[in-house]
Amino acid sequence: MDIGKLIGMLNADKTQMVGAEDALPGRSEPAFQVPETHAVLGTALRPPFPDGIEVAYFALGCFWGAERLFWEMDGVYSTAVGYQNGITPNPTYEEVCGGKTGHAEAVMVAFDPGKVSYEDLLKTFFEEHDPTQGMRQGNDVGTQYRSGIFFANDAQKETAERVRDAYDRDLRASGKDPVTTEIEPAGPFYYAEDYHQQYLHKVPNGYCGLKGTGVTCNIPAAA
Numbered sequence: 220m221d222i223g224k225l226i227g228m229l230n231a232d233k234t235q236m237v238g239a240e241d242a243l244p245g246r247s248e249p250a251f252q253v254p255e256t257h258a259v260l261g262t263a264l265r266p267p268f269p270d271g272i273e274v275a276y277f278a279l280g281c282f283w284g285a286e287r288l289f290w291e292m293d294g295v296y297s298t299a300v301g302y303q304n305g306i307t308p309n310p311t312y313e314e315v316c317g318g319k320t321g322h323a324e325a326v327m328v329a330f331d332p333g334k335v336s337y338e339d340l341l342k343t344f345f346e347e348h349d350p351t352q353g354m355r356q357g358n359d360v361g362t363q364y365r366s367g368i369f370f371a372n373d374a375q376k377e378t379a380e381r382v383r384d385a386y387d388r389d390l391r392a393s394g395k396d397p398v399t400t401e402i403e404p405a406g407p408f409y410y411a412e413d414y415h416q417q418y419l420h421k422v423p424n425g426y427c428g429l430k431g432t433g434v435t436c437n438i439p440a441a442a
Contacts, residue, residue, distance in 0.1 A: 233318055233361040234354035237306065243319045245307035253299075253410045258417040259290055262297040265410070268329050272296050275330065275340055275375065276303060276405045278323035278367035279348035280356030283418040284427030288347050289328045290417070294335025299327045300415050304369055304406040312412055315363050324363050327408055337375055338438045341382045344368065345436040348429050350386070351396035357428045366398075369405035376402065378441075385439040393434050 257264055268274070279285045282300040290298045302315050305322030315322050328340060348356060350366040368383070370376040379402050387398040410416075419425050 235318075236354075236362050237319050237321050239306055241319065242306035242321055243310070243314055243317075245314075245320070246309045249309050249409070250311050251412050253413055254416060257290070257297050257299075259420050260295075260297055262329075264297060264299050264416065266329075268296060271331060271333065272329050273332050273337070274371055275328045275337060276325050276369035276371065276408060277328065277340070277344050278303065278325045278365060278369070279344060279350075279429065280324070280364045280366070281359055281426070281428055282324040282326055282411070282415065283425060284429045285324075285326045285348070286417065287419045287427075288343055288429075289326060289340065292330075292335055292339070292343065294331045294333075294339075295328060296331055297327075297329040298417075299410055300418075301325055301327060301408045301410045302363075303408045304367065304403055308407070309409055312415065316361070318361055318363070322363060322409070323365050323367050324411075325367070325369065325408065337378055338382065341368070341379060342436045342438060345382065345386050345400075346431050346434075349432050350398045350400040351390065351432070353399045357430060359428050366400040368400060368402045370402065371405050376404075381439055381441065382436065386434070386436050389437065390432060390434055393432075395432055395434060 302322035303325035307320035310320040368379045
């Protein structure tokens with residue numbers, strides 16, 4: 220068989236979402252421990268967070284570079300990487316990469332809305348990756364690399380849909396493909412292994428495959 224065709228077939232398999240009947244069973248407890256403190260910000264990695272801190276969840280490809288985008292924003296209290304909106308409880312990185320858990324590589328962002336708005340987070344989300352690629356980001360192919368916004372409440376849902384729709388129009392007007400970002404209720408967020416947390420702080424020259432479309436995300440006014 221032609222090698223190029225074989226690679227294409229293997230990648231195509233990675234982009235098919237696993238069904239509940241074929242997903243891994245997982246486990247009732249995490250398979251590993253994660254640190255309590257953010258390696259850069261020095262804040263708590265897990266709730267409860269201080270009064271007034273809100274939480275948002277985003278999936279935009281490999282979570283190493285994605286997390287750094289948010290911890291560098293003023294007003295962000297803490298960030299963490301994990302696995303979200305899948306099927307298998309308490310998965311490991313190897314299981315997620317195998318495509319049999321249904322999870323996306325996600326970033327939890329705890330933020331102070333008095334200093335940085337949810338719309339500001341969405342602007343970073345849309346501009347810093349390509350939300351038109353379906354089950355991939357660049358050379359990273361698989362359902363775990365899909366673009367997603369997992370809302371924590373109705374207000375986040377409304378805002379995410381409004382910004383998504385406006386950005387989709389701007390992308391199409393620029394000759395780009397339509398947005399494939401899924402907007403879904405936030406399912407359980409399973410923290411990733413210790414070495415993934417703030418990875419690009421621990422490994423400054425580590426891999427980051429994120430690349431935006433070059434189209435500015437203009438935030439539309441609420442109706």
